[in-house]
Every structure is written in structure tokens, then in C-alpha cells.
Amino acid sequence: MAKVLIVAEHDGAVLNPSTAKCVACATAIAGTEIDVAVLAASAAAVASDAAKLDSVARILTVENAANEYALSAILAPQVVALADGYDYIFGPSTTFGKDLMPRVAALLGLNQISDIMSVEGSHTFKRPIYAGNAIVTVTAPTGKPVVATVRTASWQAVDATNSAPVESADIAVDIPSHTRLVSVESGQSDRPDLQTASTVVSGGRALASSENFDIIFALADKLGAAVGASRAAVDAGYVPNEMQVGQTGKIIAPDLYFAIGISGAIQHLTGIKDAGTIVAINKDEEAPIFEVADIGLVADLFKALPELTNAL
Amino acid sequence: MEKILVGLKRAIDYNVRVRVKNDGSGVETDGVKMSINPFDEIALEEALRIKDRGDASEVIVMSIGTDAAQQQLRTGLAMGADRAILVDAVDSIDPLSRARVFQEIVNREGVELVILGKQAIDDDNSQIGQMLAAIWGRPQATFASKIELNGNTARVTREVDAGLELVDVDLPAVISVDLRLNEPRYVKLPDIMKAKKKPLDQIPIADLGIESSSIIEDSHFEPPAARQKGIIVDDVAGLVSALTEKGLL
Ligand SMILES: Cc1cc2nc3c(=O)[nH]c(=O)nc-3n(C[C@H](O)[C@H](O)[C@H](O)COP(=O)(O)OP(=O)(O)OC[C@H]3O[C@@H](n4cnc5c(N)ncnc54)[C@H](O)[C@@H]3O)c2cc1C
Numbered sequence: 054m055a056k057v058l059i060v061a062e063h064d065g066a067v068l069n070p071s072t073a074k075c076v077a078c079a080t081a082i083a084g085t086e087i088d089v090a091v092l093a094a095s096a097a098a099v100a101s102d103a104a105k106l107d108s109v110a111r112i113l114t115v116e117n118a119a120n121e122y123a124l125s126a127i128l129a130p131q132v133v134a135l136a137d138g139y140d141y142i143f144g145p146s147t148t149f150g151k152d153l154m155p156r157v158a159a160l161l162g163l164n165q166i167s168d169i170m171s172v173e174g175s176h177t178f179k180r181p182i183y184a185g186n187a188i189v190t191v192t193a194p195t196g197k198p199v200v201a202t203v204r205t206a207s208w209q210a211v212d213a214t215n216s217a218p219v220e221s222a223d224i225a226v227d228i229p230s231h232t233r234l235v236s237v238e239s240g241q242s243d244r245p246d247l248q249t250a251s252t253v254v255s256g257g258r259a260l261a262s263s264e265n266f267d268i269i270f271a272l273a274d275k276l277g278a279a280v281g282a283s284r285a286a287v288d289a290g291y292v293p294n295e296m297q298v299g300q301t302g303k304i305i306a307p308d309l310y311f312a313i314g315i316s317g318a319i320q321h322l323t324g325i326k327d328a329g330t331i332v333a334i335n336k337d338e339e340a341p342i343f344e345v346a347d348i349g350l351v352a353d354l355f356k357a358l359p360e361l362t363n364a365l
Numbered sequence: 366m367e368k369i370l371v372g373l374k375r376a377i378d379y380n381v382r383v384r385v386k387n388d389g390s391g392v393e394t395d396g397v398k399m400s401i402n403p404f405d406e407i408a409l410e411e412a413l414r415i416k417d418r419g420d421a422s423e424v425i426v427m428s429i430g431t432d433a434a435q436q437q438l439r440t441g442l443a444m445g446a447d448r449a450i451l452v453d454a455v456d457s458i459d460p461l462s463r464a465r466v467f468q469e470i471v472n473r474e475g476v477e478l479v480i481l482g483k484q485a486i487d488d489d490n491s492q493i494g495q496m497l498a499a500i501w502g503r504p505q506a507t508f509a510s511k512i513e514l515n516g517n518t519a520r521v522t523r524e525v526d527a528g529l530e531l532v533d534v535d536l537p538a539v540i541s542v543d544l545r546l547n548e549p550r551y552v553k554l555p556d557i558m559k560a561k562k563k564p565l566d567q568i569p570i571a572d573l574g575i576e577s578s579s580i581i582e583d584s585h586f587e588p589p590a591a592r593q594k595g596i597i598v599d600d601v602a603g604l605v606s607a608l609t610e611k612g613l614l
Binding site for chain 2 (some may be wrong): 087125156157158162165167168182183185190192225232233234237238319326332345348350351352364365
């Protein structure tokens with residue numbers, strides 16, 4: 054039985070859905086026993102979320118005031134202390150996991166595999182490179198643990214019908230003080246979360262101002278959708294960075310995606326490759342977005358969008 | 366501070382439409398435009414601005430790869446770096462070995478700040494900064510969109526999924542940069558001429574005591590699954606009925 058350790062992502066109160074996707078990836082490896090580690094200041098709430106995830110054998114909690122906020126320099130040595138005896142150590146390919154897992158791997162003297170999109174064998178995986186323009190099959194050495202991040206958009210979260218036991222893990226590590234959190238600024242909204250929403254409406258440079266983005270929000274509200282944006286829209290300051298979709302933003306897989314006034318640069322498309330249905334509204338019929346759109350409408354968005362919102 | 370070290374990776378230019386070779390052995394690179402990885406250019410720009418403000422005395426650019434990477438290092442010198450180091454290695458060298466190479470150069474040079482791109486747009490790994498910080502035992506501030514130096518600490522704004530995170534890291538440290546940090550300068554012709562006279566040292570990787578092996582093996586490359594071509598509707602009513610037909614409304 055191969056043992057998998059998954060590092061849970063959470064905000065101190067709630068488990069991030071990315072963790073259930075890591076579990077899904079781990080179940081794709083034949084014959085695994087899956088543990089989830091919750092490192093937190095107080096772990097109870099997150100641990101009880103994690104304990105519900107199907108296929109999980111047990112939850113290991115590490116409580117430490119220093120774990121109040123996820124800082125990789127602080128978490129990595131603790132994950133290393135827990136890693137003994139595990140054959141796989143996984144985290145999500147969110148900014149949390151991308152920051153943490155390479156640090157864990159290097160402390161263990163190992164390489165790391167980024168963005169697992171499929172499992173081809175016990176040590177063989179597929180991952181995207183060149184902004185998703187190529188898929189490479191990689192093989193990690195056997196006889197050593199595999200440290201990896203899981204490309205969340207490639208995996209369906211496991212169900213939450215389990216009640217795995219929760220144990221507190223006793224580890225002694227030196228926690229460095231050279232890295233300190235100052236603050237987190239987030240455009241907290243009561244809209245659906247961009248990374249998990251089933252419908253996403255994204256706006257691009259064509260919106261031309263942050264006021265004009267209101268028509269994107271209006272359509273999203275009608276549809277119960279999350280709102281995203283192209284890099285050009287974020288760079289121009291129309292919307293905050295956490296809304297960026299693409300190679301250097303969020304990689305998402307909603308059932309329905311609207312690209313409004315977005316040209317369809319490869320760096321944007323890599324973020325929506327796994328979307329179910331892509332709808333594009335663009336006034337330029339030559340825009341590359343129409344090459345990937347399932348439904349395209351060549352129109353001025355400032356006319357078409359209010360019309361669409363009204364029609365729903 | 367004395368020295369800032371910046372990594373410059375030679376990568377296929379971001380405007381090139383990358384194609385997988387028919388035999389699946391890699392991606393087409395023949396006659397393809399190569400450039401500095403765009404994130405690394407931003408890293409260098411930031412280092413130069415820190416030096417211009419008088420907060421550092423020397424900016425060193427380094428690359429790990431074949432002779433061809435001299436071209437990117439020369440561009441870095443033309444942008445304003447003081448000198449360059451090329452560590453000769455096969456292009457397929459694994460990330461952990463790359464991080465170890467950086468660590469060796471950091472030790473030899475007594476570097477206090479390493480600024481890297483947050484990822485390379487070829488392998489999209491996003492690992493070297495984190496790995497270097499780990500083996501160096503120093504802080505990492507990844508995905509930076511703002512860097513302020515205050516004596517022995519750097520206050521870094523990080524672009525994370527939740528929004529913007531501010532961290533203080535004590536120097537020495539590793540910072541990996543995101544796209545919104547700055548807009549890199551254009552290189553002017555006289556600078557290109559001047560750059561030819563700046564030192565570019567080549568060090569064989571074996572001299573650093575690091576074996577350049579590929580630990581994780583890339584065995585096969587394939588193009589991504591293509592999406593099927595969709596339909597074009599005439600108007601909003603057509604869009605609504607197409608969505609309704611698919612059961613999406
Ligand atoms: C290393 C790197 C990483 C990157 N990462 C990302 C990333 O993560 N995400 C990302 O999105 N981009 C990313 N980019 C940028 C990307 O290359 C494009 O520049 C960007 O996606 C363009 O945004 P856009 O489509 O909104 O703007 P544009 O390309 O300017 O397109 C605007 C579109 O709006 C249409 N339009 C204009 N007016 C109207 C109107 N009234 N009605 C309807 N349509 C209209 C135009 O026809 C055009 O097609 C990255 C680039 C680099 C180099």
C-alpha cells in the first residue's frame with residue numbers, strides 16, 4: 054500500500070476545495086492510502102471538513118500559533134517532519150501549493166512535479182508546458198517519494214460523505230522568524246468563487262474602464278456566476294489581480310465560460326482549456342477566441358451584453 | 366547592499382505558437398525566436414531600479430544552459446547589468462540542480478538578494494526560487510508585484526489567489542516576480558555596443574561540484590486535445606437559444 058500525504062489548503066476556518074481535488078488525483082494512483090495534513094493555529098474546523106472527504110484514511114493536525122497564516126518558510130519544515138514514510142506528498146497547484154511544495158521538495162533533496170493533470174502509472178504523470186500548448190509525460194524516479202502539485206482544473210473533487218479519524222501529530226521543528234505576514238488584502242465578495250464556480254463571466258480590455266465592468270457584474274449576477282478578467286483588464290486596473298484568468302492567473306474549469314471583449318491570447322486560453330462550454334462575444338470576427346469558442350457572437354459588447362442580461 | 370543576482374533563462378519567445386514535433390520527442394525549436402523569459406526581464410528591471418536608487422552596488426545576471434544563452438545574457442548586460450555568469454549545462458538540467466547552481470553562485474559571490482521570474486514560460490514549473498530559498502535556508506517571497514527595501518528587510522506584495530499579501534522578509538532572501546511589478550526598459554543601440562565590453566564568465570557546471578542530471582524524465586510530448594470548432598450565432602436571441610439547447614440556462 055503506497056502512502057500519500059496531502060497538504061490541506063485552508064484559510065484557518067474553511068478547507069479550500071483544491072484539497073478535495075488533490076485527493077481525487079491521489080485516488081488515481083493504484084492502491085494508495087491517503088492522509089491529509091492540516092497545519093493551522095487551531096485545526097478543528099478545517100480538520101472536520103477534511104475528514105468528510107471520501108477515500109481519506111485519516112487527518113493529521115499540527116497546531117501552532119505560527120501556522121495562523123500559510124507562509125511556506127514556516128510550513129515547509131513541518132511538512133518535511135510529517136513526510137517520513139510517505140511515498141507521495143501532494144499539494145494543489147494554487148498559489149498556496151506552488152509556493153510551498155517546491156520548498157518541501159528541496160528540503161527533502163528531491164525534485165518536484167508541477168501541475169499533474171493525469172496519472173499514467175505509479176511514477177508517471179502528464180503535465181502541461183508552454184502555456185498548455187504541449188503536454189509532457191514525466192517519470193519520477195522510483196524508490197523515492199514523489200513531491201508534486203496537482204492541477205486542480207483537471208480533477209473533480211471527491212465527494213464528502215466520509216468521516217475519517219482526526220489525529221494530532223507530534224512534531225518538533227524550528228520555526229524560522231525571517232518571514233512575517235503583514236497583511237492580506239482581498240476583494241472579498243459574496244459572489245461565487247472564481248476557482249470553483251460552475252459559470253464564469255470574464256471581461257477584457259474592451260471594457261475600457263472599471264465602471265463599465267458593471268455590465269459584466271450584472272450578467273454574472275443574473276447567472277449566479279463568478280467574475281474573471283484578462284490580464285489586460287487587470288493591468289489597466291479595471292479589476293483586482295485575483296480575478297485574472299490564464300497562464301499567470303487562475304486556471305479554471307467552469308461548465309460555462311463567457312469571454313467578453315477578450316481576444317483569446319494563448320496565455321488567456323490556457324486558463325480555460327477545461328471549460329465545458331465557451332461563449333465569446335467580440336466585435337472582431339477574426340479574434341482568435343472564436344477558434345475555441347463553442348458559441349460565438351460577433352457584436353459590440355456594449356449593445357449585446359445588456360440585451361443578454363435582460364433576456365435572461 | 367552589495368550584490369543582486371538575477372536569473373535569465375533563454376526560452377522560446379512568448380509570441381511564438383509552440384508546436385510539438387511529430388515524433389513526440391520535444392517541441393519545435395528550429396528557426397524559432399528565442400528570448401529572455403519575460404518574467405526574468407521584469408526581475409532584471411527591478412534589480413536595476415534598486416541599483417539606480419542607490420540600494421545596491423552591483424547587478425549580476427546569470428544563466429544556466431548552453432553557449433546559446435550568451436545572447437540573453439548580452440541583452441541583460443545591455444539593459445544595464447554589470448556582469449554576467451553562464452554556467453554551462455545541458456538545457457534539460459533538472460530544477461533542483463538549477464537551484465543548487467544558484468546556491469553555489471550565491472555563496473561564491475556573497476549575494477544578498479536573488480530576484481528571479483516566478484516561472485519560466487517553457488516548462489511553466491515555478492520552482493527555482495522556492496527551491497533555492499529552501500536549500501539556502503532563507504526567506505522566499507514569490508509572485509511579487511511590489512518590492513520595498515527597508516534596510517535589512519524587504520516588504521513584498523505578493524499576488525496570491527485570495528488577493529494581495531504583504532510579507533516582510535529579512536535579507537538575504539529570494540524574491541520571484543510577477544508581471545505587474547514593472548515594465549522592463551527597452552535596450553538602446555549604444556547600450557548593446559557597451560554591453561559587448563562587459564564581463565561574461567563561463568563556468569562549467571562540474572567546477573561547481575554539481576552533477577547535471579535529469580532526475581525527472583520527460584519521456585513524451587504531445588499536443589493538447591483540440592477543442593471542437595463551435596457555432597457562430599447571429600444575435601443575442603440566437604445565443605440564448607443555443608445556451609438553452611445545451612441545457613445551460
Ligand atoms: C508571460 C505572459 C503571461 C501572460 N499571462 C496572462 C494571463 O494569465 N491571462 C491573460 O488574460 N493574459 C495573459 N497575458 C497577456 C496576453 O498575452 C494578452 O495580452 C491579454 O490576454 C489580452 O487581454 P484582452 O484579450 O483583454 O485584450 P486584447 O487582446 O486587447 O483584446 C481585446 C478584444 O476586445 C475586442 N473588443 C474591443 N472593443 C469591443 C467591443 N466594443 N465589443 C466587443 N469586443 C470588443 C477586440 O476585438 C479584441 O479582440 C500574458 C502575457 C505574457 C507575455
